[in-house]
Amino acid sequence: GIQVEQSPPDLILQEGANSTLRCNFSDSVNNLQWFHQNPWGQLINLFYIPSGTKQNGRLSATTVATERYSLLYISSSQTTDSGVYFCAVDVGDDKIIFGKGTRLHILP
């Protein structure tokens, strides 16, 4: 089956810094989503981005489907950005496959 790999596994940054999270996938996908899991465990959908670039405030994402990767950019990090960021891909067979996530710690 498809493999979804996220890097780095852990990232510690000072408040105000910028960060780039990466998601590589091993096969063609129909859809790709980025999620933020907050400290209470809730999954918050950030982007639905099978290809191209999208921006939402301080967050933006780019997926290059032909090269099988996606990037999530967080600018001017805030402590509330802390949590785990998951990439998840849909290959069209009724389920989405999650990566193992990047755990982000933003220090005040």
Place this chain on the structure above:
Amino acid sequence: EPEVTQTPSHQVTQMGQEVILRCVPISNHLYFYWYRQILGQKVEFLVSFYNNEISEKSEIFDDQFSVERPDGSNFTLKIRSTKLEDSAMYFCASSGDREMDIQYFGAGTRLSVL
């Protein structure tokens, strides 16, 4: 914005007991899903449901698990006889279209089996 609602937010049960986790998907959605996340691990697919039947299930979804859409709004996951290793966060999701639509996730139910 419409959302997927899950209840309860936290369920504590004794090993061997039956539990039912409840979900109210987005009202015009047709596809429903359950996922599981053991603490500290990634989110894993359990089952998908369409047109009142299971369309796909993972190897995790054994005979102890069942799903049901008892009425027009609820979608439930039942664990018949809970085990310690069933302790996890359970997420419900729904989508309007299988291939092209985003899956919207609920906030999750944390199941603790003692």
